[in-house]
Amino acid sequence: MTVNPAAFLLPNRYIQHLFDGMREGCSLRSSAPHWRITIATITDVAKLAGVSTGAVSRALSSDKTLNIRAETRERILDAARTLNYSPNHAARALRISSSGVIGLAVHDVSNPIYSDIVAGAQAAASEFGYVLTLADADVLANDEQVFRRLVSGKAIDGILLQTVDNSADFIIAKTAESLPVVVVNADSTNPAVGSVAVDDYQAARLITAHLLELGHTKIAYFTIDQHADRASLRLRGWMDEMTKAGLAPDESLIVDGGHTPEDGARAMQLLLANGPAATAIVAANSLIALGAMNACQLANIQVPQQMSIVGIHDFPLARYLNPGLTVVALPLRELGERAVRLLLDQLDGQPARHEKIAGLLPTVMVRGSSGPPSSHPNS
Amino acid sequence: MTVNPAAFLLPNRYIQHLFDGMREGCSLRSSAPHWRITIATITDVAKLAGVSTGAVSRALSSDKTLNIRAETRERILDAARTLNYSPNHAARALRISSSGVIGLAVHDVSNPIYSDIVAGAQAAASEFGYVLTLADADVLANDEQVFRRLVSGKAIDGILLQTVDNSADFIIAKTAESLPVVVVNADSTNPAVGSVAVDDYQAARLITAHLLELGHTKIAYFTIDQHADRASLRLRGWMDEMTKAGLAPDESLIVDGGHTPEDGARAMQLLLANGPAATAIVAANSLIALGAMNACQLANIQVPQQMSIVGIHDFPLARYLNPGLTVVALPLRELGERAVRLLLDQLDGQPARHEKIAGLLPTVMVRGSSGPPSSHPNS
DNA sequence: GGTTAATAGTAAATCGTTTTACTAGTATGT
DNA sequence: ACATACTAGTAAAACGATTTACTATTAACC
Numbered sequence: 001m002t003v004n005p006a007a008f009l010l011p012n013r014y015i016q017h018l019f020d021g022m023r024e025g026c027s028l029r030s031s032a033p034h035w036r037i038t039i040a041t042i043t044d045v046a047k048l049a050g051v052s053t054g055a056v057s058r059a060l061s062s063d064k065t066l067n068i069r070a071e072t073r074e075r076i077l078d079a080a081r082t083l084n085y086s087p088n089h090a091a092r093a094l095r096i097s098s099s100g101v102i103g104l105a106v107h108d109v110s111n112p113i114y115s116d117i118v119a120g121a122q123a124a125a126s127e128f129g130y131v132l133t134l135a136d137a138d139v140l141a142n143d144e145q146v147f148r149r150l151v152s153g154k155a156i157d158g159i160l161l162q163t164v165d166n167s168a169d170f171i172i173a174k175t176a177e178s179l180p181v182v183v184v185n186a187d188s189t190n191p192a193v194g195s196v197a198v199d200d201y202q203a204a205r206l207i208t209a210h211l212l213e214l215g216h217t218k219i220a221y222f223t224i225d226q227h228a229d230r231a232s233l234r235l236r237g238w239m240d241e242m243t244k245a246g247l248a249p250d251e252s253l254i255v256d257g258g259h260t261p262e263d264g265a266r267a268m269q270l271l272l273a274n275g276p277a278a279t280a281i282v283a284a285n286s287l288i289a290l291g292a293m294n295a296c297q298l299a300n301i302q303v304p305q306q307m308s309i310v311g312i313h314d315f316p317l318a319r320y321l322n323p324g325l326t327v328v329a330l331p332l333r334e335l336g337e338r339a340v341r342l343l344l345d346q347l348d349g350q351p352a353r354h355e356k357i358a359g360l361l362p363t364v365m366v367r368g369s370s371g372p373p374s375s376h377p378n379s
Numbered sequence: 380m381t382v383n384p385a386a387f388l389l390p391n392r393y394i395q396h397l398f399d400g401m402r403e404g405c406s407l408r409s410s411a412p413h414w415r416i417t418i419a420t421i422t423d424v425a426k427l428a429g430v431s432t433g434a435v436s437r438a439l440s441s442d443k444t445l446n447i448r449a450e451t452r453e454r455i456l457d458a459a460r461t462l463n464y465s466p467n468h469a470a471r472a473l474r475i476s477s478s479g480v481i482g483l484a485v486h487d488v489s490n491p492i493y494s495d496i497v498a499g500a501q502a503a504a505s506e507f508g509y510v511l512t513l514a515d516a517d518v519l520a521n522d523e524q525v526f527r528r529l530v531s532g533k534a535i536d537g538i539l540l541q542t543v544d545n546s547a548d549f550i551i552a553k554t555a556e557s558l559p560v561v562v563v564n565a566d567s568t569n570p571a572v573g574s575v576a577v578d579d580y581q582a583a584r585l586i587t588a589h590l591l592e593l594g595h596t597k598i599a600y601f602t603i604d605q606h607a608d609r610a611s612l613r614l615r616g617w618m619d620e621m622t623k624a625g626l627a628p629d630e631s632l633i634v635d636g637g638h639t640p641e642d643g644a645r646a647m648q649l650l651l652a653n654g655p656a657a658t659a660i661v662a663a664n665s666l667i668a669l670g671a672m673n674a675c676q677l678a679n680i681q682v683p684q685q686m687s688i689v690g691i692h693d694f695p696l697a698r699y700l701n702p703g704l705t706v707v708a709l710p711l712r713e714l715g716e717r718a719v720r721l722l723l724d725q726l727d728g729q730p731a732r733h734e735k736i737a738g739l740l741p742t743v744m745v746r747g748s749s750g751p752p753s754s755h756p757n758s
Numbered sequence: 759g760g761t762t763a764a765t766a767g768t769a770a771a772t773c774g775t776t777t778t779a780c781t782a783g784t785a786t787g788t
Numbered sequence: 789a790c791a792t793a794c795t796a797g798t799a800a801a802a803c804g805a806t807t808t809a810c811t812a813t814t815a816a817c818c
Contacts, residue, residue: 039531039557041774052798057776067796086527089534090472091774094803099469100528101512112491112696126518126525131534133480134513136498139505146505148465149479152418155468155510177416261699290699297701317491320640320669322676322701420804431768436806446766470804473773 040083048079056080060087093154102130102343103150103159105137112315113285113332114162117184120336121160128344130157137162151179158343160184164226180346184339185332187229187354194342194352198330200230200312203362204237207310207328208282210364212245214372216280216308221249222257222267222292224284234284234312253278257288264291265298272299279307279373286311286318286327293325293369304371314365323368330362419462428458435459439466472533481509481722482535484516486543491694492664492711493541496563499715500539507723509536516541530558537722539563543605559725563718564711566608566733573721573731577709579609579691582741583616586689586707587661589743591624593751595659595687600628601636601646601671603663613663613691632657636667643670644677651678658687658752665690665697665706672704672748683750693744702747709741 046053051072058066059076079085093099104121106114118134125132133156140147150156158180161172173190175181182194211219221238224231235254242249255267264283268291271278283289289311296303303309303323311318314329334357346352425432430451437445438455458464472478483500485493497513504511512535519526529535537559540551552569554560561573590598600617603610614633621628634646643662647670650657662668668690675682682688682702690697693708713736725731 039533042776043774053775054777054799055797058797061776063777067794069796072796084531086531087776088473088774089528089532090469090476090478091803092532092776093469094467094473094773094805095775095777097469097803122515122518126515126522129524131512131514131525131528133510135510136501136505139501143505145508146510149468150510152463152465153468153471154418178418290696294699294701317669317696320673321699322673421806422804432805433769433807434767437767440806442807446764448766451766466806467804470773471806473775474804474806476773 039088040085041088042085044083045076045079045085048083049076051076097154098157098347099155100130101133101156102340103133103135103156105135105140105159105161107137107162107164112317113287113313115315116332117162117336117339120333120338121340122336123333124337124340128340130340130344132340151175158182158347160339160343162186165228180343180352182339182343182346182352185230185335186227188352190352192352194346195354196335196338196342196357197230197355198332198335198357199362200233200330201237201240203312203328203330204234204282204284205241206362206364207312207326208238208241210326210328210366211280211282211308211310211370212241214280214308214370216373217247218253218278218373219247219280219282220253220255220271220278222255222264222281222283222288224257224259224288225263226259231284238282257284259285259288261287261291261294264288265295266291268292268295269299272301280370281307281309283309283311286313286315286325289325289327289369290321293321303369305374308370308373310370318365319367321367321369326365326367326370328362328364331357418467419464420467421464423462424455424458424464427462428455430455476533477536477726478534479509480512480535481719482512482514482529482538484514484519484538484540486516486541491696492666492692494694495711496541496715496718499712500719501715502712503716503719507719509719509723511719530554537561537726539718539722541565544607559722559731561718561722561725561731564609564714565606567731571731573725574733575714575717575721575736576609576734577711577714577736578741579612579709580616580619582691582707582709583613583661583663584620585741585743586691586705587617587620589705589707589745590659590661590687590689590749591620593659593687593749595752596624596626597632597657598626598659598661599632599634599650599657601634601643601660601662601667603636603638603667604642605638610663617661636663638664638667640666640670640673643667644674645670647671647674648678651680658685659749660686660688662688662690665692665694665704668704668706668748669700672700682748684753687749687752689749697744698746700746700748705744705746705749707741707743710736 042053042056046056049056055066055068056076059068059073060080102125104118106118108114122132135150151159156179159175160182161168162184163172163186172181172183172193176190176192180194182196185197186195187197188195208219219242221235223235239249255271257264257267264287267288271281281289281292283292289309293303293309296307296309301307310326310328312328312330313332314327318325318327338355338357342353342355421432421435425435428435434445434447434451435455438447438452439459481504483497485497487493501511514529530538535558538554539561541563542551542565551560551562551567551572555569555571559573561575564576565574566576567574587598598621600614602614618628634650636643636646643666646667650660660668660671662671668688672682672688675686675688680686689705689707691707691709692711693706697704697706717734717736721732721734
C-alpha cells in the first residue's frame with residue numbers, strides 16, 4: 001500500500017550494462033519501419049561469430065555435450081553481447097513448448113486482501129525466471145476468447161486460481177486436464193489440482209482468544225459468504241475458542257456478514273437492532289470489520305469503549321483507521337510464494353500437492369479497535 | 380477495493396459452451412505424459428475436415444480472398460469446434476511477429492492509488508483482444524534478465540510505463556527505440572513516446588476552492604516528492620486558486636509531504652510544531668492526507684472541527700475512514716484505458732501522441748474530513 | 759474450339775529457436 | 789597401418805501457424 005521510497009522505475013545503475021552495445025545494423029526485416037532498432041536474431045549472432053546457429057544456441061545455454069574451444073565460445077558470447085541478443089520469446093516457446101509465463105487469476109486487483117498474494121507470487125515467479133501474467137478472473141470468466149487463448153493456446157505454462165466460492169470446481173477440474181493448476185487459499189478435493197492455504201482455523205482462534213483475554217464474554221461473529229470451506233474453518237475457530245473458554249457459543253451471536261464493508265455495516269445494524277448485548281465482534285474478514293466500525297460510528301457507539309471490533313487479515317491501511325483496526329495477520333505473501341513453487345513443481349512433473357502454511361503462524365496485531373469491555377474491572 | 384458480488388471465478392453459465400466437445404484423440408506429442416488432454420493443432424483440424432492447413436487458417440480468420448464452398452467452410456468450423464481448437468500462441472506470435480500482449484510496469488500493485496489505472500488498462504486491453512501482463516517495475520529494474528526477455532525477446536508488443544520520477548528518461552528513450560512506449564500520468568518530452576495525464580492542475584484548484592468556499596483562508600499545502608512535473612502542477616493549482624481568492628500564498632504554508640502516510644504524519648507534526656495557524660490542509664496525495672489525519676488524532680486535534688484535511692485522488696477505503704476523507708477524484712480508470720488505446724494506435728503505426736484527459740473533470744467528493752473553520756460564522 | 763475468367767482450394771516458404779544425429783579432422787593405441 | 793576415440797563443431801528437422809504464389813477444374817464467351 002505504501003510506495004517503496006527506493007523504487008525508481010529504472011534506476012541509473014541499471015542503465016549502464018543494459019544498453020551497452022545496443023546498436024543498429026542487424027538483419028532488417030521488420031514490417032514496422034518506424035522502429036529504429038531492429039532486434040538481432042540468433043542467425044545474426046552466428047554470422048558475426050562465424051559459427052552455426054546450433055553452436056550459438058548451445059553455447060549460450062552452456063550445453064555440456066557441446067565440444068567447443070574456449071576461444072570460439074568467447075567469440076560467440078562477444079557477438080551476442082555486441083548485438084544485445086536475447087532469444088525471441090515466441091520462437092523459443094514454440095520449440096520447447098513452454099512459455100515461461102504463469103497466470104494468476106485474481107478477482108479484483110485492487111482488493112487489499114489479495115494484493116499480498118500477488119506480491120508474493122510475483123516475487124517467487126521472477127526468482128525462478130518466470131513471468132507472471134495477472135489475469136482478471138472476471139475477464140477470464142466473461143471472455144471466452146481470452147481464456148482460450150491463454151489455456152488452449154499454451155500462452156501460459158500453468159495457472160494459479162483464486163477461487164471465491166466452490167462453484168468453479170468443474171471448470172477447475174477441466175482446466176487441470178490440460179494445464180497444471182494450483183488453487184490459492186482454498187481446499188481442493190481434486191488430486192490433480194494443487195492447493196495452498198493458510199491456517200484460517202488458528203487465525204480465528206487466536207483473534208478470539210485476544211478478545212477473551214481482554215475480558216469479553218459476549219463475542220459475536222460476522223460470517224463471510226465466500227470461500228465456503230475457508231469460511232467454515234474460521235467459524236469453527238471462533239466456536240472452539242469460545243467453547244474452550246466455557247462459553248457455549250450462542251447461535252444468535254452469529255450474524256451474516258457478507259463480504260464488503262457495506263455488508264459489514266448492515267450486519268452491525270442488525271446486531272444492534274435485535275441482538276443480545278455483545279461487547280465484541282470477530283469479523284470473518286477485515287473489510288466486514290471496517291464496515292461494522294463505520295456503522296458504530298454512525299450509531300454513536302464508541303469503539304472500543306462500547307464495542308470491540310477485530311478482523312481476520314491485515315491490510316496496509318488498517319493501522320491508519322480511527323481507531324486502528326486490531327486484526328490477525330495471515331501470511332498471505334508467503335501463500336503467494338508457495339503457490340508458485342507448487343505450480344513449478346507440477347511443471348517439473350511432480351504430482352499435485354496440498355499444503356498448509358504451517359511455519360508462519362497468524363499473528364495478532366493489536367491496534368485501537370479492541371479493548372476491555374466497559375463492564376470489566378479493567379475498564 | 381470491494382469485491383464484486385457477482386464475481387464468481389468461472390460462473391456456471393460459462394462452463395457449458397467453453398468445454399463443449401473438448402475431448403481426447405488429437406495428435407500425441409506432448410513431452411509431459413501426465414496431462415490427459417492433448418491440445419489440437421491446426422493440422423488436426425485440417426485432417427478432420429479433409430482440407431489443407433492453409434484453408435483452415437484462412438477460413439477461421441475469415442480471409443476475404445479465400446474462395447471456399449459454404450459446405451467446406453462449415454466442415455472446417457465444425458472440426459475446429461469439435462477439437463476445441465485454438466491457435467498456438469507461440470506459433471502465431473512467431474509468424475505474425477506480434478504477441479498480443481502488452482506490458483504494464485507498475486510500482487506497487489497494492490497501492491490503491493494505482494489500482495484504478497490497472498483496472499482501466501485491463502479492461503481496455505481485453506476489449507481489443509490484448510492480454511495485459513503486469514510487470515512489477517521494481518523487478519524489471521532489478522532483474523535484467525526479465526526485462527530483456529520482455530523487451531528484446533519480443534514477448535510484449537508494447538509497454539505502458541508508470542514513472543514515479545524523472546530519472547528514467549534515458550531508459551524510456553532507449554526502450555522506445557525498439558518498442559512502442561506510453562508513459563502514464565507523466566509528461567514526455569520525447570516525441571517517440573506517447574503520454575496520457577489527468578488534469579492535476581484543475582484537481583488541485585477544485586479541492587482548494589472547496590476549502591475556500593467553506594470559509595478557510597489559512598490553507599496549507601503538503602507537497603509530494605514524486606512525479607516532479609505532476610507535483611508542480613498540483614502545487615501551482617493550489618497557488619493560483621489561493622491567489623485568485625486574494626490570498627497571497629504564504630511560503631510557510633508549504634510543507635514537504637513525502638509520499639507515504641508516515642511522511643504525511645511527519646509533515647503534520649512539523650506544521651503543528653512551528654507553522655502558522657492553518658485551519659485546513661490540501662495534501663498532494665491521499666496517502667499523505669491519511670497520515671496527516673492520523674497525526675491529528677494522536678495530537679488530539681479534531682478533524683474537521685479544528686483542522687480540515689483533504690487529499691488529491693480518491694480510493695475505495697477513503698469513505699470508511701473516521702471521518703471520511705474529502706478528496707478530489709481523478710479519472711484514473713479512464714487514464715488506464717486511454718493509455719492502452721494510445722499504445723494500440725502506436726502499434727498501428729501512428730505517431731506517438733500526448734493526451735490530457737479533458738472530457739472527465741476531476742470531481743470533489745465531500746466527506747467528513749472537511750468543514751468550515753471554527754472561527755467562521757457557519758460553524 | 760480456343761481463350762479467358764472464375765472457382766476452390768493447395769503447396770511450400772517462412773518466422774527464430776532448439777536439438778538430434780552426423781561428419782570431418784586429428785590423436786591414440788596396438 | 790588400421791581401428792578406435794576424441795575434438796569441434798555442423799546440417800537439418802522439428803515446433804505450429806500464416807501467407808503468397810500457384811494449380812487444377814469448371815464455366816463462359818466469341
